[in-house]
Amino acid sequence: MADRIPLQRYGVLFVLSSPSGAGKSTIARMLMKSDPQIALSVSATTRKPRPNEKNGVDYHFVSDEEFDQLVSDDAFLEWAHVFDHRYGTLKASVEKLLEDGKDVLFDIDWQGAQQLHQRAGSQVAQVFILPPSIEELRSRLKKRASDSDEVIAGRMARARAEISHWDGYDYVVVNDDVERCFTDVQTILRAERMRRRRQTGLIEFARELITD
Template sequence: MGDHSFKSTDKLARRGLLFILSSPSGAGKTTLSRMLLEQDPEITLSVSATTRPPRPGERDGVDYHFVSDAQFDAMVAEDDFYEWAHVFGHRYGTPKGAIREGLKRGQDYLFDIDWQGTQQLKQKDDQDVVTVFVLPPSLDELRRRLESRAQDSAEVIDARMERARAEISHWAEYDYVVINDDVSECFARVREVLDAERMRRTRQTGLIPFVRELMG
């Protein structure tokens, strides 16, 4: 048995997970997502398909898969989405594509989607989904963050604040809820959630052969 003993540097095989971060616009979800992708090599961004035109600097296949309305219709008809939704006059969807194969290899996927997309994704694949909702410390602070971007008119900010209230009302549907007052502390809590979920017994597919060998 000595030659086959488990070393602390070995890694047991595990199944990947679908890690959903949701929040109202301005609550810091985009910043948290970027930090996670930069600091954690085991997670990659799930790239959505969208019917909206690219913004300056966005690249097809990297930021989004930019598709026509007809292409999107065809993907819906072929059941090629985990979830899709209308957002601000355009449609966004998560193509199944290679995600299911990646999960078997232990690849984790990060999703930046709203509560409706989260519900749809859980209906399609509840066992692999982990959901985290990011709350702002206050609605006043949320408005201040939106105004500080200096990208939108007062009317657009009002609309985003109304949408934020609607989104926040779904907080109790998520597995975990974090308050983003200090981004470093919030990020640390998100990392703790991800680390713990990776250790769930049901995702540790390598445990069965390990324990079988352990017991001899």
């Protein structure tokens, strides 16, 4: 098979959102492993690192004072309160990835997705992942040994609130089978890369076809 003709294009700001336990982080990891064209946006957060988490790799861990300064400096594309902590996407990190020719993957909630869309508009493609049922979601959360019953109850309440924002997204996928869900998300990403408005190289390419 011949190599694809390379055409310049804008990178996709590709958002995955879901209630906790519905699978967005799993799908994000699968995308990162399978697709060298996409890179994960590393958020800044005020929460403490968990075991095995590395600063600058999993998150940029900052103090409340540092986060306040970043907000004051307009350094975020988006930021939000999540479970008593704050998370934000640094503009400079995203711009660097786009300059390197990467699409950028965001594992964020509806608040962040809304802000990102307001800031970046047509560069953003948003996917919301739903669980197959609320009972299945509760079961998945209970399997996380690190979470207490109180934490699970809080996450379930937040999940219902998060699900209520499904209609603000471009695409909605039900994660009743992780491999099928992953295939659906891959298909969406490929289609977004092919949108005419993103392919800036098409103008010159088409002109050459017409004038040759």
